[in-house]
Amino acid sequence: MSVVEQGRPLTPAAQRVLDVAGTLFYERGIGGVGMELIAAEAGVTKKTVYDRFGSKEALIVAYLRTRDRRWRAFVTERVTAAPGPRAGILATYEALDTWQRRHNARGCSMVNACAELPDPEHPVHRVAAEEKAWLRDVYRRLVTEARYDDPESLADRLLILHEGAIVTYSIGGLPDSARIARDTADALLPR
Amino acid sequence: MSVVEQGRPLTPAAQRVLDVAGTLFYERGIGGVGMELIAAEAGVTKKTVYDRFGSKEALIVAYLRTRDRRWRAFVTERVTAAPGPRAGILATYEALDTWQRRHNARGCSMVNACAELPDPEHPVHRVAAEEKAWLRDVYRRLVTEARYDDPESLADRLLILHEGAIVTYSIGGLPDSARIARDTADALLPR
DNA sequence: ACCTATCTATACCGGTGTGTATACTTGCGG
């Protein structure tokens, strides 16, 4: 049984494989990276990779889940540190700005994965949908907490701004997209 | 010399190939479609495909350029039919709404292509950048024409809303994303 | 009548990619 099918802690080799897969999948695309290369780069045999993860599909899912977990923790930290719900909303865009400048020249890993694996039955679509639903809930919660009118519609608007900032940063030629999205949200939110 | 390297009219077989490639690339992804399949589906030999287009890369570029041309014509038509610059801006989101409901369950073909072919030197990145730059210019022109303050910043905000609506429609679970983006723009633009 | 462009039919080459099989080693816990 592979190590991902129940949340056991990763073996050292499996951790290295997951780390390498994370950077390679993101930088070169999922289809552009073979299991052979991942194994070599992690200093591991292909057999070890398959013993730990079972298949490429499972490794892809593990890669996305790991990235998702980190991203959620990063945002949550920034939001809870904010002095109130309104500042919390703006903090999501500031977090995005920081995240992008740190390690995000290639857009959203979820969106990219869905682009490469179009079959809607493929597990990556579930992971991606969960991530977007999570962010939408974050906005809903904050908007409700701030007692704005029409919270659901407002949360959708904030989500659209967020996703738009990600795309326009990587291919729209807007290196300040997150900051612009933040200011747009600031203009949309009553004081 | 291939038929795309100078704008000669396409031969009947080449046109069929381009049509088939258009739907298949979009629906199954570029990496998920082989030249063999495209040829077969178009009722054509692989040799014909290579005689007309030269390579898969060139066929991909032709596919994106064709789609881009149609999209620009569609938007331009709606914008020029609008009674003024403010209505023109809103018309871009209404056009997106129509376009998405008609044939767009899988997001932006440019974004998807860039996700599949990460090398920034690959020609698809140039095509994608041109398309986004064009849309940004559309917004700049309209915003300037409407004599709003800070036109460049406002145009960027409108572009972010637009791209966000595309992503959240296909992955974010917002079937009304374009309409929401339109209403958001409506709220942002002084009357 | 001939030439050229277009297209069919089919076979093939080299490379790559996922996944499996086999045999051996190392280290730790009961």
Added chain:
DNA sequence: CCGCAAGTATACACACCGGTATAGATAGGT
């Protein structure tokens, strides 16, 4: 001390994919 989990090393099966080669058919223009 033994057994099991984790890992190395290597080879291989099988499929697919981009691209090429060869040979022939068809039709329109000069």
